[in-house]
Amino acid sequence: MRQNPERRTALTDAAIEVLAEQGARGLTFRAVDQRAGVPTGTASNYFPNRDALLTQAGRRVFERLDPGPEAVGEALALPRTRASVDRLMHEMVDRITAFPSGHLAMLELRLESTRRPELRAVLTEQIRANLQENIDFHLASGLPGDAETVVHLYLALSWLIVERLTLPDLFDADRTADLITTLVARLIP
Template sequence: MRTNPERRQALLDGAIEVLAAEGARGLTFRAVDKQAGVPAGTASNYFANRDELLTQAGIRFYEVIAPSAEAMAQVSNGPRTKEHIAVLMREVVSRLESHRTAYLALLELRLEATRRPELRAVLTERVRADVEFNIRNHLASGLPGDADSVLLLYLALNWLIVEHLTLPGIFTEEQSLALIETAVERAIPG
């Protein structure tokens, strides 16, 4: 297998774009090569098979959507209020929505994971680790709320993002902002 990290990343980014545009059925080495702008046959030099490409695209998603250092600093350095949690949640929603194709690709990967045990294992481990990180980070920050608060916000805001990206006409921007505020208000006790 080839090891050029820049080309591998370009191929995985191409795979994410193909997944978002064509779905899992459209994910072929040829489609990824074309999307990445590389010679035909390149993807097959980097990934042993389609399953490996799917799995690696799932891992790449989390690299693409990772919060910036500034966003992470807001958790630790901001005021310890529900209002600040709402600010943080708006940033999360905005960040994920700004990576529309990556999030749509993740939805495709989740559906594909129902049929592919290796992909399901990778995504389950990654999502579980992400949720546990968010809980630990929230509790350590001293922000109001507990582990259940984090889980409720995780579930509510993920579905709001799905609505925005798949059926954008359901909620206006104002409704979405109000829903974020309401989710924080109801998920954080006191």
């Protein structure tokens, strides 16, 4: 397998776009090569099989959605109030919906994981770790609410994001913002 990290990343990003545009059934090495603008056969030189490509695409979505240390530092500097949690939840929804192909690709990967136990294991591990990082951050930061509050916010906002990306006419941006604020107000003491 080839080891050029920039090329591997470009192919993985192309796989995310193919998943979002064509679904899991459309994810082929040829489609990834075309989307990445590389010669036919390139993706198969970087990934031993389609399962490896699916798994790497799932990991890459989380890398791209990571807010980064600057955003974490800003979050830690906020007052320990419900208003700060509200701000952070709005920022998170905005960050995720700004990368729609990533979230749509993740939905495709979740569906595909119902048929692929190895992919299911990888996604479960990633999402469990991501949720635990969010819980740990929330608790360590001293923001109001407990671990269950974070889980409830995760579940509710995850579906709100799905609605926003798959049925964008259901809740416009203003309604989405109102729903986030209401949710936080009801969950945060």
